[in-house]
Amino acid sequence: MSLPHALLTSLLERPSSGSDLARRFDSSIAFFWPATHQQIYRELGRMEQAGWVEAMPEARGRRKVYTCLPAGRAELERWAREPVDVPVVRDALLVRLRADAALGPLGLEGHLRDRLATHESRLAAYEEIARRDFGRELDRTARVQRAILEAGIAHETQAVQWCRGALAALDA
Amino acid sequence: MSLPHALLTSLLERPSSGSDLARRFDSSIAFFWPATHQQIYRELGRMEQAGWVEAMPEARGRRKVYTCLPAGRAELERWAREPVDVPVVRDALLVRLRADAALGPLGLEGHLRDRLATHESRLAAYEEIARRDFGRELDRTARVQRAILEAGIAHETQAVQWCRGALAALDA
DNA sequence: GTAACCATGTAAGTGGTTACATGATTGC
DNA sequence: GCAATCATGTAACCACTTACATGGTTAC
Known part of the structure; x- marks a missing residue:
C-alpha cells in the first residue's frame, strides 16, 4: 500500500489539491505508481482522517489544498524503513x-x-x-x-x- | 484477465490437476503471471462451467485432472488476437x-x-x-x-x- | 491407527478500475 | 446566460491476497 506514501512525498514537494496531484502523478510518478483521481481523492480523505495531512479549502473556489503534517512526515520515514517487495510482473x-x-x-x-x-x-x-x-x-x-x-x-x-x-x- | 488463458495453455501442454498447475506455475509461468492455488482452483471451476476444460476425477484419488477441450483451444486463439495492454509497473x-x-x-x-x-x-x-x-x-x-x-x-x-x-x- | 501431509476448496478483506454524479467555474 | 470544462466525489465490480477448513492419502 504505497499510494498514500507516494502522495505524502508529492505533498512534501509542494502542497496541492487532488486534481493537482492527479495531474502530477500522470506526468511523473505514473511510471512507477500510477493512480486515478478516484483513488487519489479516496486516499486523501483517509490521510486526513489519520492526521497525516491537512485540507485547506481555497477562499472562493471549490478546490481543497492539502499539506503534509509532521505526523505524515513521520509516517513516511517509518514506512521507508519497512521491507519492500520486489514488484510483481504480469505480462x-x-x-x-x-x-x-x-x-x-x-x-x-x-x-x-x-x-x-x-x-x-x-x-x-x-x-x-x-x-x-x-x-x-x-x-x-x-x-x-x-x-x-x-x-x-x-x-x-x-x-x-x-x-x-x-x-x-x-x-x- | 489472462489467468484462464495461461491455464488453458498449460493444460494444452499437458493435462493436469489443480495442484500440478500450482506447482508448474510456481516454477515457470510465475515470472510473468504468478497465481496462487486458490486463484487456480476458482478459475478451473469457471472454465469448466464455460465448457473450456473437462475434469476427470482420478480413480482412487481425490485429484481431478483437467483437459483442455476444443472450445478452450478456440477461446485461446480468439483471445490471443485481442489487444494487449503494456503491463503496469508499481514499484x-x-x-x-x-x-x-x-x-x-x-x-x-x-x-x-x-x-x-x-x-x-x-x-x-x-x-x-x-x-x-x-x-x-x-x-x-x-x-x-x-x-x-x-x-x-x-x-x-x-x-x-x-x-x-x-x-x-x-x-x- | 495415528500423525503428517496433500489436494481441494471457502470466506473475508483490499487495492485498483470503471461508470456515473454533482455542483462550481470559465469561455464565449 | 449557456455550454463546456473542472474539481470533487460515490458506487459497483473484480482480481488478487490471506487466513482458514476439510477430508483423503501416505509414512511409520
Missing part, C-alpha cells in the same frame, strides 16, 4: 507467446510491433527529461531523482531490445 | 527513493542491496535454464519459448545493473 503478451508456442503461429507480430513503438516513445520521452533536468553537476537530491528516472530508462531500453529480438524469433 | 522502492530525495537520506541502501541479491539470483536461475534447455539448434517452438525466457533474463539483467547504479548514487 499478458508473454502469456500469448506461450500460447503461440503451444498452438503454433498466432500472428503476434502486430502486438510486438505495437509494444515496441510504445517503449520507443516512452524511452525518447524519458531521455528528453534526463537531458533537460540532469545535464549538469548534480547534488545528492538530484542524483537520487536521476536514479529514479534511470530506472525508467533502463526498463524501456531493455524492453525495446527484447521486442526486437522477439520479433526476430517469430520471423525466422 | 514501492522507487516511491521510497522519491521520499528519500524529498526528505533527505533515509538509509535505503539495505533495501537496494536486498533487491540486487534477488535479481542476481533470479538471473542466475534463468541463465541456467537457458543453458540447459536452449543450448542447441532450435525449431520455431523452442525459439518462441526462448524468447519468453529472454524477457526474464533481460529484465533481471537490467534490474541488476540499475541497482548497482542506484547504490552508487546514494553512496557518493
Whole structure:
C-alpha cells in the first residue's frame, strides 16, 4: 500500500489539491505508481482522517489544498524503513507467446510491433527529461531523482531490445 | 484477465490437476503471471462451467485432472488476437527513493542491496535454464519459448545493473 | 491407527478500475 | 446566460491476497 506514501512525498514537494496531484502523478510518478483521481481523492480523505495531512479549502473556489503534517512526515520515514517487495510482473503478451508456442503461429507480430513503438516513445520521452533536468553537476537530491528516472530508462531500453529480438524469433 | 488463458495453455501442454498447475506455475509461468492455488482452483471451476476444460476425477484419488477441450483451444486463439495492454509497473522502492530525495537520506541502501541479491539470483536461475534447455539448434517452438525466457533474463539483467547504479548514487 | 501431509476448496478483506454524479467555474 | 470544462466525489465490480477448513492419502 504505497499510494498514500507516494502522495505524502508529492505533498512534501509542494502542497496541492487532488486534481493537482492527479495531474502530477500522470506526468511523473505514473511510471512507477500510477493512480486515478478516484483513488487519489479516496486516499486523501483517509490521510486526513489519520492526521497525516491537512485540507485547506481555497477562499472562493471549490478546490481543497492539502499539506503534509509532521505526523505524515513521520509516517513516511517509518514506512521507508519497512521491507519492500520486489514488484510483481504480469505480462499478458508473454502469456500469448506461450500460447503461440503451444498452438503454433498466432500472428503476434502486430502486438510486438505495437509494444515496441510504445517503449520507443516512452524511452525518447524519458531521455528528453534526463537531458533537460540532469545535464549538469548534480547534488545528492538530484542524483537520487536521476536514479529514479534511470530506472525508467533502463526498463524501456531493455524492453525495446527484447521486442526486437522477439520479433526476430517469430520471423525466422 | 489472462489467468484462464495461461491455464488453458498449460493444460494444452499437458493435462493436469489443480495442484500440478500450482506447482508448474510456481516454477515457470510465475515470472510473468504468478497465481496462487486458490486463484487456480476458482478459475478451473469457471472454465469448466464455460465448457473450456473437462475434469476427470482420478480413480482412487481425490485429484481431478483437467483437459483442455476444443472450445478452450478456440477461446485461446480468439483471445490471443485481442489487444494487449503494456503491463503496469508499481514499484514501492522507487516511491521510497522519491521520499528519500524529498526528505533527505533515509538509509535505503539495505533495501537496494536486498533487491540486487534477488535479481542476481533470479538471473542466475534463468541463465541456467537457458543453458540447459536452449543450448542447441532450435525449431520455431523452442525459439518462441526462448524468447519468453529472454524477457526474464533481460529484465533481471537490467534490474541488476540499475541497482548497482542506484547504490552508487546514494553512496557518493 | 495415528500423525503428517496433500489436494481441494471457502470466506473475508483490499487495492485498483470503471461508470456515473454533482455542483462550481470559465469561455464565449 | 449557456455550454463546456473542472474539481470533487460515490458506487459497483473484480482480481488478487490471506487466513482458514476439510477430508483423503501416505509414512511409520
